[in-house]
Amino acid sequence: MRRIPDDLAQALEAWHTTYRQLAEQPRTPLRRRLIQLSITVMSHPHWQDGKRNAAWSALHANGQRGRSSR
Helix, strand or coil: CCCCCCCHHHHHHHHHHHHHHHHHCCCCCHHHHHHHHHHHHHHCHHHCCCCHHHHHHHHHHHHHHHHCCC
């Protein structure tokens, strides 16, 4: 499996952080930020090769690992 680009990993980490903040304190700016991050992550060129499932699983697992270390 190819390496996940740093900008994509950072966007997903920001997505997870924003999602947790939104769960604690629902606010419109956080909803908008989450939508924008979702667009950034899902439209990233990394997914264009058609191998989204394995890469997405690895990326999501990376975000979950970051969460458990806090």
